[in-house]
Amino acid sequence: MIYLIGIVIALAVGCLFGIQPSVNANLGSAVQHPLQAALISFGSGTLIIAFCCMATGNFPPRFTTTPSQIPVWMWMGGTIGAVVVTSSLIIVPRMGSLPWFAAMITGQVIAATVLDHFGWLGNPRVTASPTRLIGAGLLLAGLLVIVGAKWSDAGSQEEPQPGFAAKNSPRID
Numbered sequence: 001m002i003y004l005i006g007i008v009i010a011l012a013v014g015c016l017f018g019i020q021p022s023v024n025a026n027l028g029s030a031v032q033h034p035l036q037a038a039l040i041s042f043g044s045g046t047l048i049i050a051f052c053c054m055a056t057g058n059f060p061p062r063f064t065t066t067p068s069q070i071p072v073w074m075w076m077g078g079t080i081g082a083v084v085v086t087s088s089l090i091i092v093p094r095m096g097s098l099p100w101f102a103a104m105i106t107g108q109v110i111a112a113t114v115l116d117h118f119g120w121l122g123n124p125r126v127t128a129s130p131t132r133l134i135g136a137g138l139l140l141a142g143l144l145v146i147v148g149a150k151w152s153d154a155g156s157q158e159e160p161q162p163g164f165a166a167k168n169s170p171r172i173d
Helices: 002-030 034-055 077-095 097-118 130-152
Strands: none
Touching: 002 034, 002 077, 002 097, 034 077, 077 097, 097 130
């Protein structure tokens, strides 16, 4: 039952994750540069997490080891998030959400398969079985179908709705 609840929660969070780049892209059209929108996005998230930490008595952060003993790669989660958000701010207004997420999800599954197979970054070791590899391959095939559909539909694109970020896509410079 817990597994099923976890799947439902993951689907709901996945829906939110699917909405986030469009929200951020529209924010990007309201400011002068995508980095400004990323800063606002992370700033609002940081404030919410800080409030939640304070409300639950978990502020300030307390380490179970000294920060200098923590491997560098453990500090990179925020950096990865910044790359995801900033790149989506630049790319989603130009290509749309579906191809972006098809590529993102496929990349995530490939990385997760490798991490599980080798037990890297603290993951339990789970062999990349033929069934798992077929699943990852199907995602890759799905990505190719989505990208191919995007290219074949390129001549019949509708104009974005008023206010949508593509109308005033943020500058990359």
